Amino acid sequence: MPDEHTPARQIVESEIRANGPITFARFMEIALYGVHGYYASSVSAGADYATSPQMHPAFGALIAGYLLNAWETLGEPGTFDVVELGAGDGGLAQDVQDAVARVRESNDRRAQFSEALRYHAFDIRPRGWVRDVGELRRLNPVVGCVISNELLDAFPAHVFTVRNRKVLECYVGFGDTGELAFVEGDASTNEIVDRVSEYTSILPEGYRGEVNLGIGEWASTVAGLLKSGYVLTIDYGHERNALYHPARYEGSLRCYREHVLGQNPFRDVGLQDMTVHVDFTAVDEVLDAVGFERKTELKSQRDFLFDLGIGEYLRRVREALVSRQHEMDVVLQNRELQSLNSLVDTRGLGNFRVAQHRRGAPEIDLAGLETAPVYGDPLSRPRHLSSIPYD
Ligand SMILES: C[S@@+](CC[C@H](N)C(=O)[O-])C[C@H]1O[C@@H](n2cnc3c(N)ncnc32)[C@H](O)[C@@H]1O
Structure with a gap:
């Protein structure tokens, strides 16, 4: 046409x-x-770009580790709600929940996290089992985390x-x-x-x-959703002085x-x-206006995922590839490593920004983070891009 x-x-x-x-x-x-x-x-939706959850399940597994830590920092409440906004086809939601299901099998107190977690995924154009944002109204304010990946850059600007x-x-x-x-x-x-x-x-x-003026409304939605807890916002973008720059x-x-x-x-x-790249200074301002405080540093996705243990995850992928070398050919093995590495490549997804805000909750310290229980089988599934058949 x-x-x-x-x-x-x-x-x-x-x-x-x-x-x-x-x-x-x-x-x-x-x-x-x-x-x-x-x-x-x-x-068409989603076919023209590759987001982190589409690249590799490591992204969801590491986010699951972050959520586990958030739950511990909040004092291990009996119910911990995660609300994902702009969840698209629900890939991140699926990977987080798969990873958390593996915690259930670990025989320590962290198994309780899988009992406490309730994951709610919403989108303005819901696909699969993701719910319509119109249904957000039915959700009572929660204790937990509001999360989004590549939502704010998709707002009309x-x-x-x-x-x-x-x-x-x-x-x-x-x-x-x-x-x-x-x-x-x-x-x-x-x-x-x-x-x-x-x-x-x-x-x-x-x-x-x-x-992007839509982020003000987003901040009000987040404030209405979260009684206490964390806001994790991952996207393309910069602080304002780098965004509005002559270069x-x-x-x-x-x-x-x-x-x-x-x-x-x-x-x-x-x-x-x-x-459109996100103005992360504006994100701070609109969340500050509704009572949220930002964790001092605006991290790159690369640094954030290393804090969450992607180095160890990578080691496990290599081990898994060695043990399966007779089942997988070299091209597939390379694709697996490439898609995992793309999450931290600073020429692409690794250069995304990760903003962490909180309200009525202590600061999360990722330094002592123990996320290994959520790794399980670390290789990609058919829905991830590295699993697309090649010719
Ligand atoms: C680039 S996609 C990212 C999808 C998914 N988060 C991922 O990482 O694969 C942006 C998504 O945000 C959704 N979206 C845009 N505006 C929204 C809004 N106001 N509320 C909820 N979802 C919205 C779009 O429908 C789309 O699915």
Whole structure:
């Protein structure tokens, strides 16, 4: 189907014809979450990018180790609820629960963790057994952890530019030849200007960036969900001074189709995924406003997973590969190691940021962490990418 005829694009165009240019956040909402949006199709959703839970079960097993530690730090409550937001196809939820089921078999007091854990997975476009976010209302505030992986970067964002040291918003309208194009105008809300005003004096003329205003609502949801406990937020992004930096002249908006990175959001509307790097300073601000405190350091995923014991996990994978070398060929063995390593590769997933916040709960100390019981059989399952058959 030619690009210009995508149904999502037609919705965008008719909205512009009726009301004039729309914000980029509105455009993203239609293109990703509208009736003909990218995430509306269970075929396309998730096929164009590879997230950590899709790469290897080590990610879920190590997160299970983190949750076990959180439960211990909270004094081992009889019920420990984990609420995952933006759970997609439920891969992380599955891997965490598989790992926790293995703790049940360990004959020490940590086996009680598997009795205490209740895992709730929600998504705005639920797939499989993941529940619709609309059902969050039914959940009473919990003691435990709210977790998300690559949720905030998928929120619709506003786009701005700097002209004569002033912040203008980039709306989506029609260009000279009638194609979709950015059209500049005054900001639709002062919140956009407030987020970036500290940096406008150092940003070059024509700089383009994004502001994610949806995280305020997310923080209110998190505050309503969590009576006491932890918020674990993993995503692409930076603190604000690194995000709004002259070196990032063209901003952080990225489009993905069939694993290929592009930068033109107006192509294949509704057929490509779009993401915007997270402003982790804003994440702190919105969570602080609802009573959460951040653990001092904003870690890279690489450092976080090493704190959680990925080094030991890697050793066990190597051992398992040696013991199964007659069953698995060399290519499969290499893929196993590659997908595990990709979780900590700083050119990709390893460079993600991990923010840890807490409210009414002591700080978690990962230094003395003992996660080995959750490793079990450490190799990937058919649903992980390393298990995709090769030719
Ligand atoms: C990039 S995917 C990540 C999926 C999964 N967390 C993973 O790591 O594989 C982003 C997910 O966030 C969901 N999402 C976006 N906005 C949401 C919202 N406001 N509430 C819940 N889920 C949302 C999307 O439907 C999508 O499944």
